[in-house]
Amino acid sequence: GENVEQHPSTLSVQEGDSAVIKCTYSDSASNYFPWYKQELGKRPQLIIDIRSNVGEKKDQRIAVTLNKTAKHFSLHITETQPEDSAVYFCAASWWTALIFGKGTTLSVSS
Amino acid sequence: EAQVTQNPRYLITVTGKKLTVTCSQNMNHEYMSWYRQDPGLGLRQIYYSMNVEVTDKGDVPEGYKVSRKEKRNFPLILESPSPNQTSLYFCASRSQGANEKLFFGSGTQLSVL
Numbered sequence: 270g271e272n273v274e275q276h277p278s279t280l281s282v283q284e285g286d287s288a289v290i291k292c293t294y295s296d297s298a299s300n301y302f303p304w305y306k307q308e309l310g311k312r313p314q315l316i317i318d319i320r321s322n323v324g325e326k327k328d329q330r331i332a333v334t335l336n337k338t339a340k341h342f343s344l345h346i347t348e349t350q351p352e353d354s355a356v357y358f359c360a361a362s363w364w365t366a367l368i369f370g371k372g373t374t375l376s377v378s379s
Numbered sequence: 380e381a382q383v384t385q386n387p388r389y390l391i392t393v394t395g396k397k398l399t400v401t402c403s404q405n406m407n408h409e410y411m412s413w414y415r416q417d418p419g420l421g422l423r424q425i426y427y428s429m430n431v432e433v434t435d436k437g438d439v440p441e442g443y444k445v446s447r448k449e450k451r452n453f454p455l456i457l458e459s460p461s462p463n464q465t466s467l468y469f470c471a472s473r474s475q476g477a478n479e480k481l482f483f484g485s486g487t488q489l490s491v492l
Contacts, residue, residue: 371421
């Protein structure tokens, strides 16, 4: 089945710096890759997603890149702010399921 | 408002006492699923349902049951809860097609003593 590896597990940055979280997947048939942000005590919220026919997608300070050949995709957050502090999950579609990475705890200090 | 409603928000129970966590969505989604979230393990799928009366096991189905008698509801049943089922549970529903997105409920924090 599909396996999604996410790195790093924790990431600390200074406000204004960029943050990058990377994920790899195992099944080349996966074609949908969302990213979720989960604040403490809340549900995961979709922040950006990308399909396998697109190499990059941006939404303001957030971007996702996909390398199908290498089977990895990354989340880029620029000009980080304290409110970006949360746990971020990547996921890859596999048949009818979404397989999640184990999460990255991002801490942005001011 | 489009949403996935999950109840209860918090639940404390004892080993062996049957419980049900309810989940309802108002978006007419065919696909619904249950996840558990444990520290360091991320979100793991317990069961999912592609449509009414169609359910299937996810990655960690042992000790759980589900039913899908109507499209909007997808309850999670623990017939005989054990302490290793202490976890944060999320119900989710998903739109299909080119715009598929997974919507999560607010979560149920379960403690089994």
